[in-house]
Amino acid sequence: MTDDIKISIRKLYKIFGDAPQTALAHVHEGMSKADLLEHENHVLGLNDINVDMPAGKTTVIMGLSGSGKSTLIRHLNRLIEPTAGEVLVDGENILDYSPRQLRDMRQHRMSMVFQKFALLPHRTVLENTGLAPSIEGKKSRTYAAEATKWLDRVGLQGQGDQYPHQLSGGMQQRVGIARALTSNSDIMLMDEAFSALDPLIRTDMQNLLIDLQAELHKTIVFITHDLDEALKLADHLVILKDGFVVQQGEPQHILLNPADPYIEDFVGDINRARVLRTRSVMEKTEAPVEGLDGEVDHDDTLESVISMAEGDTNKHYRVMREGRQVGVLHMRDLVRALVPTSRGEETLVS
Amino acid sequence: MATYDFVFDGLGLREWCGGDDAGGGGLMSMDALLSETSGTETEVSAWDTPFPSLDALNAACPAMPQSRDLTSGLENGFLAIKDGLQVVVDPLTQPLSWALTNALWIMQAAPWWLMIPILMIVSYAVGRSLKLAGLVGLSFAFLAFIDYYDYTMQTLAIIFVCAFICVLFGVPIGIAMARNDKVQRGMIPVLDMLQTLPPFVYLIPLIFLFSVTEPKLYGIAIILYAIVPVVRLTDLGIRMVDKEVIEAADAFGMTERQKLFGVQIPLALPNIMAGVNQTIMMSLAMVVIASLVSAPGLGVLVLRGIRSLELGVGLVSGFGIVLLAIILDRVTKAALARINASQH
Numbered sequence: 001m002t003d004d005i006k007i008s009i010r011k012l013y014k015i016f017g018d019a020p021q022t023a024l025a026h027v028h029e030g031m032s033k034a035d036l037l038e039h040e041n042h043v044l045g046l047n048d049i050n051v052d053m054p055a056g057k058t059t060v061i062m063g064l065s066g067s068g069k070s071t072l073i074r075h076l077n078r079l080i081e082p083t084a085g086e087v088l089v090d091g092e093n094i095l096d097y098s099p100r101q102l103r104d105m106r107q108h109r110m111s112m113v114f115q116k117f118a119l120l121p122h123r124t125v126l127e128n129t130g131l132a133p134s135i136e137g138k139k140s141r142t143y144a145a146e147a148t149k150w151l152d153r154v155g156l157q158g159q160g161d162q163y164p165h166q167l168s169g170g171m172q173q174r175v176g177i178a179r180a181l182t183s184n185s186d187i188m189l190m191d192e193a194f195s196a197l198d199p200l201i202r203t204d205m206q207n208l209l210i211d212l213q214a215e216l217h218k219t220i221v222f223i224t225h226d227l228d229e230a231l232k233l234a235d236h237l238v239i240l241k242d243g244f245v246v247q248q249g250e251p252q253h254i255l256l257n258p259a260d261p262y263i264e265d266f267v268g269d270i271n272r273a274r275v276l277r278t279r280s281v282m283e284k285t286e287a288p289v290e291g292l293d294g295e296v297d298h299d300d301t302l303e304s305v306i307s308m309a310e311g312d313t314n315k316h317y318r319v320m321r322e323g324r325q326v327g328v329l330h331m332r333d334l335v336r337a338l339v340p341t342s343r344g345e346e347t348l349v350s
Numbered sequence: 351m352a353t354y355d356f357v358f359d360g361l362g363l364r365e366w367c368g369g370d371d372a373g374g375g376g377l378m379s380m381d382a383l384l385s386e387t388s389g390t391e392t393e394v395s396a397w398d399t400p401f402p403s404l405d406a407l408n409a410a411c412p413a414m415p416q417s418r419d420l421t422s423g424l425e426n427g428f429l430a431i432k433d434g435l436q437v438v439v440d441p442l443t444q445p446l447s448w449a450l451t452n453a454l455w456i457m458q459a460a461p462w463w464l465m466i467p468i469l470m471i472v473s474y475a476v477g478r479s480l481k482l483a484g485l486v487g488l489s490f491a492f493l494a495f496i497d498y499y500d501y502t503m504q505t506l507a508i509i510f511v512c513a514f515i516c517v518l519f520g521v522p523i524g525i526a527m528a529r530n531d532k533v534q535r536g537m538i539p540v541l542d543m544l545q546t547l548p549p550f551v552y553l554i555p556l557i558f559l560f561s562v563t564e565p566k567l568y569g570i571a572i573i574l575y576a577i578v579p580v581v582r583l584t585d586l587g588i589r590m591v592d593k594e595v596i597e598a599a600d601a602f603g604m605t606e607r608q609k610l611f612g613v614q615i616p617l618a619l620p621n622i623m624a625g626v627n628q629t630i631m632m633s634l635a636m637v638v639i640a641s642l643v644s645a646p647g648l649g650v651l652v653l654r655g656i657r658s659l660e661l662g663v664g665l666v667s668g669f670g671i672v673l674l675a676i677i678l679d680r681v682t683k684a685a686l687a688r689i690n691a692s693q694h
Contacts, residue, residue: 077601106603118598121693122616131602163692183602 006055006219012085017042047244056217062230063240111180115192117172119164126160132183150178170201252280273303281337282327352409367411450565457507477684505647512572524584568640579628587621627682
């Protein structure tokens with residue numbers, strides 16, 4: 001990708017235990033996670049993580065529980081200190097920061113949204129939303145307008161005087177998001193932000209986040225264990241397993257080219273028609289082609305094309321992007337793409 | 351001949367014991383005196399072999415200390431450091447005496463028609479309940495009606511001062527324990543000891559250290575006894591604050607100070623208030639015992655009831671203490687309920 005890189009993680013290791021540095025030497029010599037736990041009694045939390053997170057985009061880190069994803073996101077604002085490695089934010093290694101610099105970064109450049117909301121129960125919704133300015137010492141009079149603006153934006157008009165326990169889970173998480181937005185930071189860390197919500201509300205919140213992102217272009221780092229959610233939100237997808245990165249890249253690409261059986265298993269259960277876009281399965285050509293049945297947009301899901309073709313696999317469509325043809329979609333290719341591919345087989349994207 | 355002669359003979363310590371005339375030196379026990387005057391050497395059967403205690407060993411070897419030497423040694427040791435200790439402790443605790451004297455004076459000097467309404471207003475301000483304020487008014491009116499008003503005010507004054515000082519020291523100690531595992535490990539045995547020592551035992555060294563007429567004598571005893579719950583519950587409350595909320599405070603860049611006063615203490619407040627409630631109840635219990643060392647108040651009447659078998663006085667003052675306990679408990683519980691309601 002040619003985007004600016006906002007956050008860059010370099011050779012990051014985290015080992016939990018009494019003597020992590022000794023254990024790190026063993027890991028460098030090639031000791032596995034299981035051996036390290038058995039013989040050295042240390043837990044290898046993160047193993048040689050290298051990730052670049054593009055500015056203004058959503059990077060989703062996905063993995064099952066125990067894969068180290070929550071540990072990883074806590075390294076980005078140093079809620080957890082790494083055993084080795086670098087975390088570069090805007091080109092500066094935040095591990096060199098003094099406590100004062102670190103606090104400044106947490107106040108102004110990075111905000112965080114938590115799985116269990118983590119609102120302060122003794123403060124009103126408005127005071128919670130204005131947490132970042134209040135930490136700087138601003139009075140509620142000063143930040144009320146800004147906080148109210150963001151509360152309105154996330155759909156909590158007129159709830160500022162309530163206490164968190166008076167709101168439902170979904171509304172509490174909206175406060176959590178408004179709180180992160182009020183800090184005016186470029187980077188938003190979201191740790192399983194929607195995992196504690198029920199499915200319908202979760203969908204609402206995902207749509208809210210997509211809307212906000214289209215408007216604000218924050219650098220979002222989103223943690224989830226839910227692949228559907230990951231594919232819906234991600235510009236850049238990182239898949240973690242047992243503390244190392246199995247595969248990372250553009251989500252459509254990962255879906256069509258799983259790097260190993262673990263990812264194949266993962267993507268096997270996905271409703272591919274809803275996730276894959278026409279641009280991922282089309283034949284790329286700008287040459288005009290005769291005898292096409294219609295036009296589709298490059299960002300349409302396969303599901304919508306199937307319903308347009310009424311299930312007919314003999315049709316062909318022109319794929320358009322901003323009014324120009326970028327390729328041709330053959331319905332036969334489309335149907336083939338719906339079946340999960342195994343690694344090694346010929347994939348459809350050339 | 352004493353039972354354990356063979357030990358010292360066997361070890362060749364007879365010289366050190368000071369010759370072989372056993373039981374010659376040192377203080378004589380009653381048994382030894384009796385056997386000497388009756389002129390019969392008592393033969394000890396195997397069944398009656400005494401435990402090799404200090405006294406039994408002393409019988410065989412006069413150089414061994416007797417058990418009475420232990421207690422008198424302790425006493426002399428304490429008396430020896432007493433003066434030095436007083437130089438340090440006396441000025442440190444003097445404010446406590448002043449506080450108690452002044453509180454006692456104010457509570458008694460204020461006329462009843464001012465004091466009872468003030469107490470009702472305070473209880474209403476804390477608990478926001480008219481019923482509670484009514485209960486407070488009625489209770490004090492009843493105690494005044496049976497002419498126990500002065501004693502009640504004395505007890506109340508002592509409790510106010512002591513509970514306030516318990517909170518003043520207990521909460522910071524609890525915070526220090528919550529923030530540092532080492533402090534916690536060091537404090538827990540001390541708290542355990544304070545909680546398990548019979549209250550009378552506190553009084554013994556204090557009587558030596560201070561004169562019985564000084565209010566700080568009973569003040570310290572009450573504080574030591576009652577400070578434990580507020581310390582423990584402050585520690586517990588701060589440790590129980592939701593980890594995620596603390597993480598959020600960190601993630602938004604709060605300083606340690608902001609975190610303590612803006613998050614941890616407010617969220618631990620229900621537990622701290624539960625501790626304050628317990629502390630007040632325990633100082634009420636101790637104020638009765640402290641009447642043994644001249645603490646004024648209802649406890650004196652209870653003591654009179656026991657000493658001179660005045661059954662009625664003892665029972666009525668006991669009932670007065672129960673009434674006070676109910677009021678103090680209800681008022682602090684109401685405050686606790688208000689804090690809880692605002693958080694959950």
